[in-house]
Amino acid sequence: MRLAFTGAVALLLTSTAVSAQTVTVSTYGIAQDGFKKHLYAPFEAACGCKVVVEVGNSGERVAKLDARKANPEVDVIALTDFDALDASNKGLTETLDPKKLTNYSKLYEFARDPLGGNKGVGYTYYSTSIAYRSDKVKIESWADLAKPELKGRVALPNITTSQGPLTLFMVDKAVGGKTPDLAAGIDFVAKMKGDVTTFYERGSQLPQLLQQEEIYAAVLGRFGWAGIKKLGMPIAWATPKEGQSGGMNVLQLVKGSKNADLAYKFIDFWLSTEVQTKLAQDLVDSPVNAEVKLDDAVAENLTYGSDTAKSLALIPPAQLLEQRKAWVDGWNAKIAR
Template sequence: MTARNILALGAMSLLVLGTGSALAQQKTLTISVYGIAQDAYKAALYDPFEAQCGCKVVVESGTASERLAKLEVNASAPAVDVIAFSDANALEAANKGLLAPIDPAKVPNLADIYDFAKDPLGNKMGVGYTFYGTSIVYRSDLVKIESWLDLFKPELAGQVALPNITGTQGPITLFMLQKAIGKDDPKFADAIDLVAEHKNDVVTFYNSGSQLTQLLQQEEVIASVTGRFSWPSLMKLDMPIAWAAPKEGQTGGMNVLALVKGAKDPELAHQFINYWLSAEVQQKLAEGLVDSPVNTKVTLPEDKAEGLTYGAESAKAINFLPPAQQLENRDAWLSGWNSKVAN
């Protein structure tokens, strides 16, 4: 072997070693999210973040209960860095010591999001990345809805669907009914009594948005409670369906991003949370009708805005059910519902 060949071989070895070293040093961020709209998230969020950070994003998905259980099992050696949860699920995880505080100084995009989303759990344990409104949808040619109590008007008997207590829409419906009744009771006793009184007038206590769409389409119901995320599919129905603006306001929910306690790379986790909250990412997800934006710099045309909970006015109209109240009272709600409504 000539000296030239030896040198060439040495250079090639160094190149291979250098490549292997670079691959070994590539950072990995593992996130836990809901399984919906993952293709849209990949295009708008995961791939651009990977290009920006030179890292790899590993996605784990599943239901909230599955992912919370997994977080508990791996508490001593967490496999996840960032988790996306409902506000109540995130507070439950925080109360169990599974989350770490977010450092606002490392998330500058916090300055551009709605105030209610900046620290919804308290103690900087999470930040809202999307929210939605919940109200009453109804056949505007057949009935008029001005209050949450209108769901129980005599002319609506046998033509109303309500969400089941076990879904996300059930408790917040009781929250607004209790508010409309005018009695402050975190256990929603009056609201549960009201539903129980009229339970035979309710066509069904639905468990999924697809059920509601079918019921409206088949004209089995003319009014129901639903989240804004169902609105795009309802708008496609060839019938006059309106979104109510009850005098008591609307309710809704919020999803949050949280930093897992013991995350392998908290710096990279903060970068990812900050990127998700950016106007650029929030704009793309909103345009795809994936998430209603919390970033106030997002601007949408009317056709896109109609399918989301969008804008300061819509945000201001929402009465959020505090996550602490959800955790403290959900057993009482379920017990009251099972004994009076589901029996």
């Protein structure tokens, strides 16, 4: 028996033409149990179709998309906003038609067309700040990462991670940087690199480092905050005077998709109030659907609400793409050497 849904979910067609189809989704490997429970399985039940999932990091999946562009196997791809813009610039994705998305008007304004030209639609976003031992140090600025109390007790993301450019962007802002190559921020990190415990590659390393008291502070995305809170230690989330940074993930329709109609339905389903609420309640993703209402206990673990979104210092995707090589070159020359 098919599941009953409300809103946009109820609009899914269950004709034999659709039920014979498969939608292939390229996405990140994180929280796949939650996505299967609240997204993939309900969509399959509602449309009588099959969802096939390919997982991996952004670079790997964009490279696969490029290699298969003559005969694409993926219909929908989930990427960071700047990787999505890169994929679009390479001609790997299609322009979206918002009229085919019944939930489009329910999204926060910043999520509707984050890349410009309807190249993609936001499905989640997050803030990036500093988690710190409040009994050991006080963090009021991004420049406080170099405080004496944190000498040999701080973890920063490597430049190759999604959090790396965001960290440099905010540190540069804190120390008065004026140039797009973030030279001031790179110099700041270079001066303190001997006091950094690790330039981490995976955020999953951070809870253990904090628990073992190898670090007292770390830069991370809000999506990792729930795991930090579970440690039951005096750890706070910083609200630096320069603000918090963050990022957005977007959904795109792959160019040449063989199941474009079903792909649109899948994207619309993902953006629905019902699905966004369930994913948020299980701490899988922060919602971009403005109709989602969360209680304080859940909201505390996520990036939630229009006021929070407006307060974030986000790097424009085009700027990140344009400057990324200069940032990596500067990092390698002064920090990684």
